[in-house]
Amino acid sequence: MSAVIEEHHDHHDHKPTGIGRWLFSTNHKDIGTMYLWFSFIMFFIGGALALVIRAELFEPGLQFVEPELFNQLTTLHGLIMVFGVIMPAFVGLANWMIPMMIGAPDMALPRMNNWSFWLLPGAFGLLIASLVMSLMGMGSAPNFGWTFYAPLSTTYGPASTDYFIFSVHMMGISSIMGAINIIATIMNMRAPGMTYMKMPIFVWTWFITAYLLIAVMPVLAGVVTMMLTDRHFGTSFFNAAGGGDPVLFQHVFWFFGHPEVYIMILPSFGIISQIVPTFARKKIFGYSSMVYATASIAFLSFIVWAHHMFTTGMPVAGELFFMYATMLIAVPTGVKVFNWVSTMWRGSLSFETPMLFAIAFIFLFTIGGFTGLMLCIVPADFQYHDTYFVVAHFHYVLVTGAAFGIMAGVYYWIPKWTGNMYDETLGKWHFWLSVISVNVLFFPMHFLGLAGMPRRIPDYSLQFAEFNAVASIGAFVFGFTQLIFLYNVIKTARGKTSVKATSQVWEGAEGLEWTLPSPAPFHSFTTPPQVK
């Protein structure tokens, strides 16, 4: 026994071996890696569903899927991308980077960290099993859209709705535990001298995101539990025939759902705020206003939920309140964009792949922000609501926003994780093909929505044919381009690239994580660094 302990002391970088290393891991780096790979796999599954959808929508008529299956595909695509791709990728990045950025040896609650990851394969296994069973001819997968409005999901939901409810409960527990862990780590484990206002912006954005998660994931758990009791235990929360209110569902769902939107973007704001100063070789512009802007966005996210519901027949006073409150979000969001641009201004810019993705993020996320501003104007929203204009809007903020932020972060930090520089040529191919095709894919959707095409329809009348065909071509190019990303990541992880990364990695990089060797040792900062 003592020999084992001694050996452990002798070899600082000792790693457990075999499958046990992953199953029982309490190491923030291994758990971060698992989160990122999980997210990557889900990205390809959710993407494959999207390509079936775009294939069906390539031309008028039903060619590949029945309408019933089409609805299952849109539902699963949305759920997988939101809960299985964006959120786990952010938690993976938080696991890897937050301890290294604040000079902590690991996350504060390592065993809970393990549990919160290992809930996810179960949750998504259950969800995807419902689609597999549907394809095998046994019932229907969830078919009510990722927003699962009652009574379509309650009285009229397929049997697999119960799989969905259990799956959402597991995802929720996982997210809440992840958020508790991140808050505990940031509050308790910062290196001496690292005051709150010295934390890297990525840490700040995740700190605020974690509070949002703790506040709203229980609301999501509540709404699915109300669904469950409506379906099986005779309650009528959402059933008008029993004295309930279908619109109550939407209020509760969006009270979760709107903060959720910011949960899916704030960590990307953080990533961009790390990358832009590095490649501008200049300090971030307006550090404290960045922090205050993030906090303001988080606060406002709680008082704007009903802007998703303008057509439900709200009182006019309610419509006005939610319109004005939503407009206010443009102010702190604008501050962030102006700060990024000012960080670049009179810097010394270079354009490696992380910076390219970051610049594309600022351009394209801002376009998504503009359409968001248009959508909050109630009279115009009556025309935009539930059309492809909305689909274009949220794909601009989630794909070219959240997902581009994650891709930028992966290229930025992968040399630190693996000790190898990624293949810059492949990175540039990945970037340019993605940024062109993603606009071919989503930009025409604005036009489709303005011309009157509703979302979530498997077939359409002829006036929408042209732009749908264009969007589908963009979708296939964008989808297959991501294989370049996968190949580049695998190549880098396996050390097949010729260039080894230095500890600094990027000329302009600053922060504690860049003082560690590359790859970062299995146990880092076992003695805390001193921050001046």
Place this chain on the structure above:
Amino acid sequence: MSAAIRVAGLISLLLFSAQSMAGYQLNMKPGVTSFSQGAYEIHTMVMWICVAIGVVVFGAMLYSIINHRKSKGAVASDFHESTALELAWTIVPFLILIVMAIPATRILLDMEDVSNPDLSIKITGYQWKWNYDYNVGENAQDISFFSNITTPDALHKSTNGGVAKDKDYLIEVDKKLVIPTNKKIRLLITSNDVIHAWWVPAFGVKKDAIPGFINESWINVPEPGIYRGKCAELCGANHGFMPVVVEAKSEADYNAWIASQKAVATAAAASANKTWTKEDLMAQGEKVYATTCAACHQASGAGIPNVFPALKGSAIATGPVAKHLNIVLHGVTGTAMQAFAGQMNDADLAAVITYERNAWGNNTGDMVQPSDVKAAR
């Protein structure tokens, strides 16, 4: 190589064949009502403000990308704080928002004023059709009918190929909502099952149809014409197949239409009291089946495995008449099978049940008369 040529040909076809079918519409249309024109006005204004902000912000970024690059020898400055700038870009956007909010509020308050209508129409969403009921409020008329898509074959992969992809594809209905021009019409919108949304872009009206609740909106259409829209809220499998078509007529034409509808209703009431021949029942039943039942149970009676049960050879359609009649009248709770007692008259119900019991080899030989339906209600 030939594949490449075909792809190129397809793309050029997409790009240049558009004019003939009004494709490539880029922007919202102003529409015909004060709402839709208000929405268009505020949409245009906010869009151009966004474009202007975009030009400034993206312009600054592009200038920086072009001129402040390391490869051109740019050296980073220490410019990372400026209280004046930060105040400016907090206050100026706030003022711009106020400029947007004022007209938005004015237009919205006008839209929400449903007082003093000339006429009311109740619109009820069903999976997957609309019911229009004129028998409410001021100037009530005893007229109520369902509006179905004209091409139920378009709803399924196996039969979709046989439907012409012409200008009417997925946008035509059997009975249009008919309204008079230049009258303030109050719309009372609700649902029988799940949430739908009644939307006509040219009117700027999109309102959710919610079971158990009645939403209000209003329209005043100045020009006679046909106006098209769709269900905008996901309402199940055939959400994409419940078009809205409104026909606005001049007051004289509208009154003539009201009279003709009443004559049709009188004839239908008379037919409910007579005894039908089997041929007549089958002929009428086939028509009713095609518009009301085929969307789920299929024209072939085969249903969709695991989703909608088959009627061909089914225990219900070949078993006791009373049970069959009961299911059609009262529906099956928790499934898409609705209660049709309130949706169809006795004659149509008798005809369609007779049809279901004798079509596709079901050959029960049974005949159901309107009087049987009346007794079973």
